[in-house]
Each structure stands twice: as structure tokens, then as C-alpha cells.
Amino acid sequence: MSERIGLFADLHSNLEAYEACMTRAEELGVNRMVFLGDIVGYNADPVAIIDRIAELVEAKKAIAVLGNHDEAIYKDSHKQMNASANTAIEWTKTQLKENHIEFLKNLPLIVNEEKICFVHASAQNPADWNYVTDSMSAWHCAQHSGKNYTFVGHAHEQALFYQSAVGKLIRFAPHPGDEIPVLQHRQWVGVVGSLGQPRDGNPEACFAVFEPETEVLTFHRTPYDHFSAAEKVRRAGLPEDLANRLITGK
Incomplete structure (x- = not known):
């Protein structure tokens, strides 16, 4: 069977979105999974999300890289985040056990394969958490990865950058x-x-599927019960704007 890589980023402790995307990915024939960082943060199910991803990584069915919200669990880097993000990090710390923190600590910043680079933010100084949002930042990212394909998260909206003739x-x-x-x-x-936590005005969850042999990439949106996910955020006592963002996708 040819390889079909599921690409999932910025999961942010959203169990409802995760389960919907895993179901859809299985329907699409995904046989390898890559989690592009920010496993935790913002939402209400960090333990369940880490447990599921750790199990897949341990079984060699997936790889995962470190995101800035993951790093903030064991470093003080979240002090630079906005108030809601910071509150969610502090709450998440109260939920996690030592094995969850160790899992996050052991995630690599970047994974390079023969033709593919996987990283949360830009491949240019990945620990600086630079966003890939425009032609110049994409060019810097591609130059530093040196690979044919670089897949990133961090920016919450789907985009594809391609190299022109010049x-x-x-x-x-x-x-x-x-x-x-x-x-x-x-x-x-x-x-x-x-x-x-989609932010383009569409609350449906994002992911993508890459087929290296046929050189095809497909972006997907998957509906899920975002009202239940938002209600969990409220019940956890997390900021109201985080719940509203799930409902509006903004």
C-alpha cells in the first residue's frame, strides 16, 4: 500500500476535533500520522490528547514535533503569550502528570526525512517560533529546511506556498x-x-493528507461537535473567548 501521511497541527487539547479528524483520516486511507506541534493549550482535554498521541508514537504509527504551547508547559516561554493563552497553559499544567510532561519534553523541534521536513513553526530557527504567513517567510522556511516538502503548523489557517520559476x-x-x-x-x-482551534471563520477542523509516491497533497476540513468542545472549555473555567473561538472559528 502506498504511503498516505496525515498531517495534523495545533490540536490544542480539542478531543472532539481530534476524534473527528482521526475517523476521517482512516476513511481516507491514512496509514501514517504526523503531529506538527501544539498538542496542548487553549482547550479542555490535554490528558486525553497526549495519551492518544503518545500511544501512536510508541507504536511507531506516528511522529510528533514540539510546539510553542507544548514547550510552555515546562518552560516560562508562555509569559510572552496573550492572557487567555497564558491562563490555559497554567490550567493545563494542573491537569498533567509527570509522564505527560516528559512526553512533551522529549518531542523534537524538527524532523527531517529524505525529501520532507516536519516542524511546528518555520524551519528557520524553529525554536524562535516564527510564523509562515507570506512569501518571504515561506522562502526562508524552505531555504533552511532544504527539502522538497516542508510541512508546518503554528499559523492556524491553511495555505500552500510553491516555488516559482525564479x-x-x-x-x-x-x-x-x-x-x-x-x-x-x-x-x-x-x-x-x-x-x-481554526481561525479563518470556519469552525471545522483542519488537516491535510500527503501522498509522496503520487506527489499529491489534499487539504481537508472536518465538521465536529464544536459546541460540546466549547462547553468543556467553559466548564473548566477557561476564558470565555476561547470557547467562543471554537464556535465562530475566529
Whole structure:
């Protein structure tokens, strides 16, 4: 069976979105999973999300990289975040056991394979958590990864950057469900969007599927019970704006 890689980023402790995306990925024939950081933060199910991903990683069915919210669990880097994000980090710390924290601590910043780079933020100084949002930041990311394909999270909206004939990376807005030919003679940077906290006005969860052999990338949106996820946020005593963001997708 040819490899189909599921790409999931910015899960942010959203169990309802996670389970919906896992079900959809299985229907699509995904046989390898990559979690592109920010496993925790913002939402109400950090333990369940870490447990599920740790089990997949241990079984060699998935790889995961470190995100800035994951790092904030064991470092003081979250002091630079906004008040709601900071509150969610402090709450998440109260929920986790030592094995959950150790799992996050052991996540790599970046994973490089023969033709693919997986990283949460830009491959340019990944520990600085720079966003890939425009042609210049995508170019820097691709140059530092040196790979045909670089897949990132961090920015919560889906985008694809492709290398033009003169080397510049051009932004493309993918349409969910469309198969995009991503031929390896170019460099590509795919921003897979957020599974756990979309911010483009559509509350449906984001992920993508990459098929290396056929050189095809498909972005997906998956509906889930975002009202239940939002209610969990409220019951946990987390900021109201985090619950509202799940409902509005903004």
C-alpha cells in the first residue's frame, strides 16, 4: 500500500476535533500520522490528547514535533503569550502528570526525512517560533529546511506556498478536498491549519493528507461537535473567548 501521511497541527487539547479528524483520516486511507506541534493549550482535554498521541508514537504509527504551547508547559516561554493563552497553559499544567510532561519534553523541534521536513513553526530557527504567513517567510522556511516538502503548523489557517520559476515562493489558498499536484522539482511549504482551534471563520477542523509516491497533497476540513468542545472549555473555567473561538472559528 502506498504511503498516505496525515498531517495534523495545533490540536490544542480539542478531543472532539481530534476524534473527528482521526475517523476521517482512516476513511481516507491514512496509514501514517504526523503531529506538527501544539498538542496542548487553549482547550479542555490535554490528558486525553497526549495519551492518544503518545500511544501512536510508541507504536511507531506516528511522529510528533514540539510546539510553542507544548514547550510552555515546562518552560516560562508562555509569559510572552496573550492572557487567555497564558491562563490555559497554567490550567493545563494542573491537569498533567509527570509522564505527560516528559512526553512533551522529549518531542523534537524538527524532523527531517529524505525529501520532507516536519516542524511546528518555520524551519528557520524553529525554536524562535516564527510564523509562515507570506512569501518571504515561506522562502526562508524552505531555504533552511532544504527539502522538497516542508510541512508546518503554528499559523492556524491553511495555505500552500510553491516555488516559482525564479525561485520565489508564491502563496496559494487551497480548496478543501481538491487534490493538488505537488511535483518534487519545486519546493513546497504546506501550512496545514489548526485541528483544534481554526481561525479563518470556519469552525471545522483542519488537516491535510500527503501522498509522496503520487506527489499529491489534499487539504481537508472536518465538521465536529464544536459546541460540546466549547462547553468543556467553559466548564473548566477557561476564558470565555476561547470557547467562543471554537464556535465562530475566529
